[in-house]
Amino acid sequence: MVRIDIVSYDHPDAAALIAELQAEYVVRYGEQDGTLVAPEQFAPPLGLFLIGYLEDEPVACGGWRSHGDGVAELKRMYVSPRFRGRGLARAMLAELERTAGAAGHTRIILESGQNQPEALAMYASSGYTPVPSFGHYADHELSVHLGKTIGAGLEVR
Numbered sequence: 426m427v428r429i430d431i432v433s434y435d436h437p438d439a440a441a442l443i444a445e446l447q448a449e450y451v452v453r454y455g456e457q458d459g460t461l462v463a464p465e466q467f468a469p470p471l472g473l474f475l476i477g478y479l480e481d482e483p484v485a486c487g488g489w490r491s492h493g494d495g496v497a498e499l500k501r502m503y504v505s506p507r508f509r510g511r512g513l514a515r516a517m518l519a520e521l522e523r524t525a526g527a528a529g530h531t532r533i534i535l536e537s538g539q540n541q542p543e544a545l546a547m548y549a550s551s552g553y554t555p556v557p558s559f560g561h562y563a564d565h566e567l568s569v570h571l572g573k574t575i576g577a578g579l580e581v582r
Contacts, residue, residue, distance in 0.1 A: 427485070427513055428478045429520050434464035438476050438483035446486075446503040453540040460536070460561040462500060466490040473524050474501075477517050484508040487517045489525045489533065495576075497525040498560075499535040502544070514547055526576035534572040536562050545569060 432439055447457040467474040467488045477485030487502040499521060504513045525533055534556055537544050548571050556572035558564065 427516050429475050429517065430478065432474055432476050434462070434467040434474045434488060436474075436476070439474055439486055442476065442483055442486040442503055442505070443501055445505060446501060449503075449506075454538065454567065458561075460500070462490075467500075470528060472497075473521075473528070475517060475520060475524075477504075477513055479508065479513075485513045485517050487521050489521050489530075491528075491530070492534065495529065495531040497528070497530040497533050499533055502535075509543075514544075515551070518547070518551060522573075522575045529576070531574060531576040532572055533575050534559065534570065536560055537569045537571065538562075538565075539567045539569060545571075 450456065450458050466472050467490055472488060472490035474488035475486065476483050485504040485508065488500050489497040490500060492498050499518075502514065502517065502521075504517070522533060535548070535553070536559070537548065539545075551573070553571035553573045556570050558568065558570045562568035563570075
């Protein structure tokens with residue numbers, strides 16, 4: 426079973442997983458994600474960053490940062506390739522939604538891309554639908570912008 430811990434965005438385990446993710450972006454898109462992020466954006470109360478561990482090995486990550494007006498943006502959702510297909514992305518997504526809702530957010534938005542069909546399928550099956558473009562890749566032809574209403578009835582653990 427996956428253990429999900431809150432860590433800082435610049436925690437060594439987070440840095441290693443984010444480096445893996447950036448390398449995957451290079452393979453899929455020819456370059457790293459150019460979206461500007463700062464560690465403090467993922468620190469409570471404005472955000473949160475999570476690492477999923479299997480037997481103390483960091484295998485998944487994801488975070489959210491506040492966009493104001495009850496909206497949180499998902500960033501850096503990732504599962505290491507050798508651990509895919511085990512439900513870790515869904516577990517991480519559920520915990521990100523839960524914690525964003527517990528922090529008072531009622532909507533989650535995200536940017537993904539057409540070259541990530543697995544992620545797009547997971548988001549669609551999790552209730553995410555198209556939203557107006559935003560952010561660094563708002564006008565990029567491969568960019569996909571999705572959102573979902575959250576927060577109602579979520580309990581804080």
